[in-house]
Amino acid sequence: MFSIGTLSDRTGVKIPTIRYYEEMGLLPEPERTAGNQRRYTQAGLDRLGFIKHARDLGFTIESIRALIDLNDHPDHSCATANAIATSQLDDVRAKIARLQRLETELVRIATHCDGKGRASDCYVLTSLADHSLCETAH
Amino acid sequence: MFSIGTLSDRTGVKIPTIRYYEEMGLLPEPERTAGNQRRYTQAGLDRLGFIKHARDLGFTIESIRALIDLNDHPDHSCATANAIATSQLDDVRAKIARLQRLETELVRIATHCDGKGRASDCYVLTSLADHSLCETAH
DNA sequence: TCTTGAACCTCTAGTTACTAGAGACGTTAG
DNA sequence: CTAACGTCTCTAGTAACTAGAGGTTCAAGA
Structure with missing residues (x-):
């Protein structure tokens, strides 16, 4: 499990931005410690990498939301x-x-x-x- | 004297944007009619044209403010x-x-x-x- | 002169994708 | 156990506008 700071270091996405992506529904709400801190899995890290890459290429949050939705439904058409x-x-x-x-x-x-x-x-x-x-x- | 709508038509700058430029200090506050409506002179129209052109070229409001300041002081250096x-x-x-x-x-x-x-x-x-x-x- | 409809007024809030800061609480190494 | 650093939520700010509500004024025709 990774803390939010670790995710930030690994992806280059700043901590407040990670929380912002969560609020926007791009990142699922992660588990929390007993003290209410976020703990991420490898899947969470991978998804943040996906988002970062898409943002670097200039995709909007809206577009990324749609792309993630597709990613989560492998049987859908990729049109x-x-x-x-x-x-x-x-x-x-x-x-x-x-x-x-x-x-x-x-x-x-x-x-x-x-x-x-x-x-x-x-x-x-x-x-x-x-x-x-x-x-x-x- | 021109109304704000006339300025808008002549320059292609939308009415709320003209008011916004005034609030930002790019346009001097114009005279008002007895009923509180803005009335502009030719100088006001020219200045709005200047701003529009600079915005179209991507200059920020801050830069435009500096350029206008120079425009108002013809004796300053153009460095x-x-x-x-x-x-x-x-x-x-x-x-x-x-x-x-x-x-x-x-x-x-x-x-x-x-x-x-x-x-x-x-x-x-x-x-x-x-x-x-x-x-x-x- | 009166009326009507378009134009205008101020004010607040929303847009995009974050960033900054306050003040409090959690975690971990020594 | 404590110090130092990491994390929490919340609010507000950024750039340059845009949209809408609710009300007032202007100008042209009857």
Whole structure:
């Protein structure tokens, strides 16, 4: 049996976050000692690892809840899991595309200003005030 | 003079958000009608446009506050504006790099699963349970 | 001038995924 | 047995809004 601190050390998930996952229903309520402290089994540790990995990949708590549900029902179709992963991939790609557009604009804005002039002539400020100077939509 | 609804229509910023910006000190408190409704000048409209553009580029409220402060003091050096823009650019680039690593993993995970199998054999689920299958750090 | 309907007001609470802190209690090594 | 550290619950805070309740004001048409 593992204490909450041990789980935290092994997975890199902070203690309050573990308790938060429990409250959100991602982790089942573990056994308690006579003094009311949580004691986890290997299964609890594994599940927390699963959650951590999914969170690192950007899955929402809601998505993870659905994935765990599937994990607990091995006979179900994995169509849902595939849909969740694909949707997450689309999401990540959309975010990359948007950030790349922002990068273009920020490079333009930042390179026109060497930081040595005065605010009244600053291209950073001018550029923010006038959207029409932008090259891409955002 | 413009009503808050007009400002909203012209800038694309929702009405509650405009009030929120006012509360955060990004927008000065506008004049009011006898019946307590906000009435904005052209300067107010321009400032909201500035804020909107900066938010679209991902600047935080805190950064925008600093940029506005510079805008209001044309004699100050623009070193701060340059630093804020550069830092924002670094931030965007770091986010892109991380998302690209996630994309790699998600492609790997999603393409191994056609959604037609059963949950017990699902690569999405296996992969999330076992971090060692990953190709990159995240 | 009156009416009506859209626009506006303030205030509270909810969102996501945690994080921080207070104050009390439990566990364990020496 | 005691000191020191781990853990407990609870509340509140974070960023940047969004939603809704319940009430007031404005502007345009009759």
